[in-house]
Amino acid sequence: xxxxxxxxxxxxxxxxxxxxxxxASYFGVFVVQRRLSFLGNxxxxxAFGGVALGLLLDASPLWVALPFTAAVAVAIxxxxxxxxxxxxxxxxxxxxVSMALGxxxxxxRREYSADAHTYLFGSILAVSAMDLWITGGIALLTLLMWxxxxxxxxxxxxxxxxxxxxxxVERDDYLLSILIAMTVVVCxxxxxxxxxxxxxxxxxxxxxxxxxxxxxxxVYSTLIGVVSATLGLLLSxxxxxxxxxxxxxxxxxCFFAAFAAHRLRR
Amino acid sequence: xxxxxxxxxxxxxxxxxxxxxxEVSFAIPDGAFVAVLGPNGAGKSTxxxxxxxxxxxxxxxMRLYDRPLAEFDASRMGYVPQIKTxxxxxxxxxIELAASGVLSAWPWHxxxxxxxxxxxxxxxxxxxxxxxxxxxxxSGGELQRxxxxxxxxxxxxxxxxxxxxxxxxPAGERDMFxxxxxxxxxxxxxxxxxxHDWHTAVHxxxxxxxxxxxxxxxxxxxxxxxEEMLRExxxxxxxxxxxxxxxx
Ligand SMILES: Nc1ncnc2c1ncn2[C@@H]1O[C@H](COP(=O)(O)OP(=O)(O)O)[C@@H](O)[C@H]1O
Ligand SMILES: [Mg+2]
Numbered sequence: 001x002x003x004x005x006x007x008x009x010x011x012x013x014x015x016x017x018x019x020x021x022x023x024a025s026y027f028g029v030f031v032v033q034r035r036l037s038f039l040g041n042x043x044x045x046x047a048f049g050g051v052a053l054g055l056l057l058d059a060s061p062l063w064v065a066l067p068f069t070a071a072v073a074v075a076i077x078x079x080x081x082x083x084x085x086x087x088x089x090x091x092x093x094x095x096x097v098s099m100a101l102g103x104x105x106x107x108x109r110r111e112y113s114a115d116a117h118t119y120l121f122g123s124i125l126a127v128s129a130m131d132l133w134i135t136g137g138i139a140l141l142t143l144l145m146w147x148x149x150x151x152x153x154x155x156x157x158x159x160x161x162x163x164x165x166x167x168x169v170e171r172d173d174y175l176l177s178i179l180i181a182m183t184v185v186v187c188x189x190x191x192x193x194x195x196x197x198x199x200x201x202x203x204x205x206x207x208x209x210x211x212x213x214x215x216x217x218x219v220y221s222t223l224i225g226v227v228s229a230t231l232g233l234l235l236s237x238x239x240x241x242x243x244x245x246x247x248x249x250x251x252x253x254c255f256f257a258a259f260a261a262h263r264l265r266r
Numbered sequence: 267x268x269x270x271x272x273x274x275x276x277x278x279x280x281x282x283x284x285x286x287x288x289e290v291s292f293a294i295p296d297g298a299f300v301a302v303l304g305p306n307g308a309g310k311s312t313x314x315x316x317x318x319x320x321x322x323x324x325x326x327x328m329r330l331y332d333r334p335l336a337e338f339d340a341s342r343m344g345y346v347p348q349i350k351t352x353x354x355x356x357x358x359x360x361i362e363l364a365a366s367g368v369l370s371a372w373p374w375h376x377x378x379x380x381x382x383x384x385x386x387x388x389x390x391x392x393x394x395x396x397x398x399x400x401x402x403x404x405s406g407g408e409l410q411r412x413x414x415x416x417x418x419x420x421x422x423x424x425x426x427x428x429x430x431x432x433x434x435x436p437a438g439e440r441d442m443f444x445x446x447x448x449x450x451x452x453x454x455x456x457x458x459x460x461x462h463d464w465h466t467a468v469h470x471x472x473x474x475x476x477x478x479x480x481x482x483x484x485x486x487x488x489x490x491x492x493e494e495m496l497r498e499x500x501x502x503x504x505x506x507x508x509x510x511x512x513x514x
Contacts, residue, residue, distance in 0.1 A: 033356055084282065153372035157356050157363075160347065164318050165370035166340040211357050212400055215374045 004237050013124035013190070013243070016132050017229040019139045020190055021203075021247075023183040025225020026142065028204035029218050030176060033156040037201045039076070039177070042091035042098075043184040044196035046072035049098035051119050051188065052105035061119075062134055065185045072098055073181035077174055122192030122244030124233055135186040142179060152176055153214050190233075191244035199244070202251040203228065209258040224254050270332070271296045271424055271456035272317060277326035279312055285479065286312045290326070292475055292484040294458065299450065301471035301487065302460045304499045308478040310460045311348070314426050317458070318345055330424065341370070344417030346427040349409050354402040360412045361397040364388055367416035387419040388412070391445050407438030414442065418449055425449070427459040431466065443470055467492045 004010045031040055050068030054061030072094050079090040106116060118126045151172050154162045163169050184196055191199045207220035232247030239246070272294040279287040286309045294300050304310050315321040316328060319335050330338040344367075364384040365373045376384060388394045393411040396404065404412065410430055417425055425446070431439050447470070450457055458475075461467065467474050468489050476482035476495035483495050 033353075150369070150371035150374060154366060154370075157353065157358060157366070157372060158347070158351070160320060160351070161345070161366070163320050164340060164343070164345050166319070167370065208355075208357060213359055213362060214357050214372060217357050 004234070009125060009127070010237065012129065012132050013127050013233055013237075014230060016127045016135050016186075016190060017124075017233045017243075017247075018226055019132075019135045020183075020187050021225040021227075021229025022222055023135075023139055023142060024187055024191075024196075024200050025203035025207075025221045026218065027176075027180050027183050028200045028202075028225070029207065029214070029221050030152050030156055031180065031200050032204040032208060033214070033217075036087075036180075037197055038088055038091055039073075039180065040184065040200040041197040042076065042095040043069055043073060043181050044188070044193045045095045045102075046098040046181070047185045047188050047196075048119065048193045049102040049105070050185070052102035052109075052116075055116075056105040056109050060130065062131060062185060062189075065188065066134070066182055068098075069181040069185050070178045073177040074174060077177050081170060118192075119188055120192050120194055121242045122188075122190050122195070124190060124236060124243045126189045131186070131189055138179075138182050138186055142183075145175075145179070148172065148175065149218070156214070191247065192242065195244045195248050198248050199251070202248065202255050206251070206255045206258045209255075209262045224251065228254055269296065270294060271298065271330065272458065273327075273329040274313075274316075275327040275329070277313075277316060277328065278324040279309070279316060279321060280324045287316070287323070287477070288480050290477065290481050292481060294456065294473060294475070294484075296331070296456055297450075297454050298473045299446075299457045299471045300459065300473045300475050301467040302458060303462075303467060303474060303476045303492075303495055304478050304482070308499065310477060311428055313477060314345075314428055314458065314460060317426060318343060341420050342422045342424060344420070344422040344425040346410070346413045346417045346425075346430050348428045349406060349413065349433060352401065352409065356401070358401045359397070360393065360399050360401060360404065360408075361385070361388065363401060363412050364397075364415045364419060367419040383419065384415075387415040390418065390449075391415045392441060406433035407435060410434050410438065410442065411445075414445060418445075421453055423453065423455050425455055425457045427457070429460050429462070431461060431463060446470075464492055464496060467495075 031037055047065050047069045050065030051061040053068060054064030076090045076094050079085060080087045151167055155169055155172060159169055187196050187199060203225040204221045206224050207217045210220050211217035228250040229247050232250040233243055236243040236246035270293045274290055274292050277287055277290040302310050312321060316323055328335045361376060361384050362373050364387050365376050365380055368380060368383055385394055385397060388397055391411040391414050393415055396408055430442060446457060449455060467487060471487045474487045474492055474495050475484045476499040478499050482499045485491055
């Protein structure tokens with residue numbers, strides 16, 4: 001395992017794993033408390049559409065998937081706010097449309113691409129230096145947005161109370177959705193589209209079992225996210241298994257341990 | 267010195283094609299304790315939320331202390347929502363909810379002046395012993411006190427409460443009125459409270475505002491006026507008994 005750390009692709013994968021683990025588990029606390037896990041799922045499938053478009057255009061898939069998925073996130077919010085449709089319904093529509101577009105784009109490309117498998121299930125071999133830079137950029141952006149935590153948290157507790165204090169709740173929601181969309185996109189290569197929703201939710205759900213306050217939940221969730229991503233990556237290399245699946249299983253071990261602790265404490 | 271705390275001028279509120287409020291006009295004097303009466307679905311919560319700026323009326327003007335609503339500083343209003351809207355899955359302590367009333371945001375960490383201020387507010391409503399209790403473990407009455415502490419923490423001149431007596435026992439209700447009346451005395455505040463209770467309207471309120479999608483009446487409280495308003499507001503609907511047993 002130690003010698004693996006001297007391999008450049010492994011160093012890249014680990015660095016990306018730490019960043020992606022942090023991003024997903026940080027935004028995961030808002031996803032869990034606002035019951036947005038279906039949004040995570042919908043955005044993962046939107047990311048598939050974006051990646052497929054990138055492959056079709058022979059462009060870097062991440063650069064195409066980022067604006068594509070962010071645009072879908074904005075569209076979902078817009079439809080939810082401007083019509084009487086619920087958020088879930090709006091997500092369901094865009095989810096299907098993006099997936100269908102992705103299938104069409106991939107078919108138009110004709111030549112079979114092994115890449116598609118990578119995007120569905122994730123692979124540590126796939127992380128390029130460019131991917132790492134993009135992920136780092138989004139992590140930096142998230143850190144700079146740190147002051148938003150207390151507003152997003154307030155809305156997660158009670159959006160109406162936040163509105164009585166005249167907070168720009170709707171605008172903050174757009175920002176949160178766009179950041180979740182970008183997080184989903186940078187997770188795609190390592191985790192795979194199929195498992196992203198779980199990747200967002202499990203560390204936060206685990207943290208919820210252990211925490212008494214939302215601040216604690218945020219700290220625990222990011223710790224669990226970073227540690228399980230690192231361990232999961234090393235294990236997936238050792239066992240030669242898809243990284244996304246191993247990371248999610250590592251998260252699941254944390255979850256069931258927390259669940260057992262939670263039951264015992266009662 | 268302003269004469270009116272709340273002035274509503276021809277307020278209309280529409281949800282889709284349903285008119286929840288039509289032609290509602292009234293004026294509430296500064297320092298009043300107003301009981302808002304009306305059957306379920308009468309638009310009482312809608313009216314309160316319009317005063318808070320949560321709902322934008324289709325037409326009409328709401329003025330608070332002689333200013334248009336949009337220019338009125340939000341920190342000068344305290345709001346106690348219906349507690350049944352609380353999301354009990356959110357991990358939070360009572361002191362955090364109280365502190366959120368100061369910060370207009372959710373607290374990351376509570377210490378120093380903020381902690382003292384939040385503890386004082388909890389003490390004022392007799393809930394200081396609940397400070398580090400998770401909200402999910404509080405009873406309805408305890409939760410109501412914490413929300414009240416949150417509403418009063420910035421000492422607002424205007425306090426709006428949506429059915430605060432629902433789900434709390436008579437002793438808890440008496441405590442709540444004691445706190446509110448003491449607050450009103452020291453701060454000369456105006457209080458607007460939605461209630462189903464005749465007793466509250468007559469014995470605690472100085473004014474009664476009755477609505478049922480339209481204004482039924484607004485005036486100084488007296489047993490005769492309360493009877494009349496309740497009869498008119500509920501009479502045509504007829505499925506709800508206006509007295510306190512209605513809450514049971
Ligand atoms: N956000 C909303 N969207 C659509 N209809 C609403 C909304 N809020 C309230 N209503 C409707 O307006 C009417 C008045 O509601 P409300 O003000 O809550 O009544 P009350 O508090 O007097 O029981 C009800 O018929 C309710 O269904
Ligand atoms: Mg109501």
